Amino acid sequence: MRPTTLLLSATLAVTLASCGGAKDPNAELAKLKADQAATQAKIADLEAKTGADKTAATNAAVPVSVLKVATQDFAGYLDVQGRVDFDQNATVGARAAGTLTSVRVQRGDRVRKGQVLATVDASILDANIAELRTRMDLARVIYEKQAGLWKQQIGTEVQYLQAKNNYQALQRNLGSLNQQRALYNVVAPYAGVVDNVLPKLGETVSPGAPVVQLNSGKGGKILADVSEAYAGSIKAGDKALVTLPDLGSEEIASTVRTVSRTISANSRTFTVELRLPSDQASKLRPNMVATVRIQNYGSSNATVLPVDLIQHDEDNAYVLVVSQTGSKPVAQKRIIKTGKTYNGKQEVTSGLKPGDEVISAGYQNLNEGQQVKIS
Numbered sequence: 001m002r003p004t005t006l007l008l009s010a011t012l013a014v015t016l017a018s019c020g021g022a023k024d025p026n027a028e029l030a031k032l033k034a035d036q037a038a039t040q041a042k043i044a045d046l047e048a049k050t051g052a053d054k055t056a057a058t059n060a061a062v063p064v065s066v067l068k069v070a071t072q073d074f075a076g077y078l079d080v081q082g083r084v085d086f087d088q089n090a091t092v093g094a095r096a097a098g099t100l101t102s103v104r105v106q107r108g109d110r111v112r113k114g115q116v117l118a119t120v121d122a123s124i125l126d127a128n129i130a131e132l133r134t135r136m137d138l139a140r141v142i143y144e145k146q147a148g149l150w151k152q153q154i155g156t157e158v159q160y161l162q163a164k165n166n167y168q169a170l171q172r173n174l175g176s177l178n179q180q181r182a183l184y185n186v187v188a189p190y191a192g193v194v195d196n197v198l199p200k201l202g203e204t205v206s207p208g209a210p211v212v213q214l215n216s217g218k219g220g221k222i223l224a225d226v227s228e229a230y231a232g233s234i235k236a237g238d239k240a241l242v243t244l245p246d247l248g249s250e251e252i253a254s255t256v257r258t259v260s261r262t263i264s265a266n267s268r269t270f271t272v273e274l275r276l277p278s279d280q281a282s283k284l285r286p287n288m289v290a291t292v293r294i295q296n297y298g299s300s301n302a303t304v305l306p307v308d309l310i311q312h313d314e315d316n317a318y319v320l321v322v323s324q325t326g327s328k329p330v331a332q333k334r335i336i337k338t339g340k341t342y343n344g345k346q347e348v349t350s351g352l353k354p355g356d357e358v359i360s361a362g363y364q365n366l367n368e369g370q371q372v373k374i375s
Contacts, residue, residue: 061373064331064362066322067305069352074304076297076342078234080224082242082274084288087219088190091198091210095183096120100203105212109194114187117194117212120205122184129177136170143167192216195286220276220284222254224292225269233296234259240274243291244283252280256294297340303348309360310338310346320366322357322374331359333368 094100098120105117146163149155196213199205222242226234236259241251260271274292275281310317316335323332336351352358357374359366366372 061328061371062331062362062366063375064322064359064366064372066357066374067309067360069303069305069354069356069358071301071354072304074299074302074340074342074345074347075295076340077241077293078226078230078296080226080292080294082222082224082290082292084244084284084286084290085221085223086215086217086284086286087221088192088214088216089286090189090214092117092186092189092212092214093208093210094118094120094186094205095207096122096180097206098122098184098204100199100201100205100211103197103199103201105194105197107194107196111188111191111194111214113189113191116185117188117214118186120184120186122181125177125181125184129174129181132170132174132177136167136174139163139167139170186211188212188214190214190216215286217282220281221257222274222276222290222292224272224274224290224294225264225267226272226294228263228268228270230296231263231270234272234294239295241293241295242274242276243293244288245291246285246288247283249280249283251293252276297342299339299347302339303352303354304345305348305352305358306360307341307344307346309358309363310336310348311363319352320359320363320368321352322359322372325369328371329374331363331366331368331370331372 100118101121102119103117104119105111111117143163143166146155146160150157150160192214193216194212195215198210198213205211234256236256238256240254240256242254243249243251254274254276256272257275258273263270272294276284305319309319311319317338318333318335320331321334322329324330334351334356337349339347339349341347359372362372
């Protein structure tokens with residue numbers, strides 16, 4: 001029954017009921033049913049039109065962009081922060097307690113190995129050495145005279161041996177005091193440049209107190225602390241890239257020289273050491289910050305895609321590729337297996353082959369089997 005006919009019937013029923021002077025329940029029920037039928041007819045008509053439009057939209061080709069699959073070398077890196085250190089970069093400390101009586105260098109001076117950098121007050125020890133020298137001189141004279149008498153068979157052998165022993169004992173004592181006296185000199189352990197002089201003249205220092213910061217400028221290296229989670233994947237000889245932000249340099253190719261076998265109990269890390277080419281190492285400064293990328297994975301002839309192109313359902317990872325259905329290109333769901341990820345790139349280990357066209361733009365609202373148009 002058409003909606004127009006239903007509306008006329010309902011109007012007639014209402015008119016008849018009005019003429020009777022009272023509401024007829026049967027007529028009222030008929031009116032409501034007629035209204036319901038009309039509403040359902042309109043809903044069905046609109047649904048039919050909407051479905052037609054949806055079908056037309058579904059059948060329309062969706063413009064997309066594609067990325068053609070090609071193999072390439074793929075490398076994964078571990079990014080860590082490093083610091084610059086030197087084999088000969090040390091704080092030379094005092095070896096004896098006392099007052100600093102002289103500082104013989106200043107910041108920027110170049111010194112040679114064994115040069116005295118500063119001295120500590122040793123006046124008491126100097127007095128003991130002077131006294132011992134006097135006693136030793138007397139002992140030497142007595143020993144020489146006793147030796148001459150013994151050659152002439154004058155005196156006893158015991159007298160000769162006592163004089164000899166006394167003189168030699170004093171010689172040994174003097175040698176010990178001279179060694180102690182040397183501890184009051186702060187001496188350069190290697191040739192280098194004075195970076196800093198820490199205490200001032202007249203200050204009291206104790207054994208081990210830092211006096212001079214000395215850097216030879218040789219043996220520059222990069223140290224980096226790596227999480228113990230990578231203890232099995234980082235080894236000596238691994239390739240690495242180093243960046244020194246303070247120097248504004250580009251990435252410098254390097255290799256891992258040594259890997260510490262000790263895991264820090266506090267930070268749960270181990271230390272790796274890298275060396276730079278000599279022309280770059282000469283620019284290094286102690287404690288300079290470095291960015292280190294250690295290659296811990298590499299694959300040749302790998303299939304690599306941007307991470308955001310890979311979608312996931314409950315069971316698998318997949319991408320949408322362009323497939324030909326007859327003469328029309330359509331979207332096809334392709335199940336893939338993935339490998340390592342680095343810097344927004346995902347390695348695909350299976351499911352794709354060179355030449356496949358992966359939909360790279362327009363895939364977000366695309367359904368499998370829907371016709372596409374490559375732009």
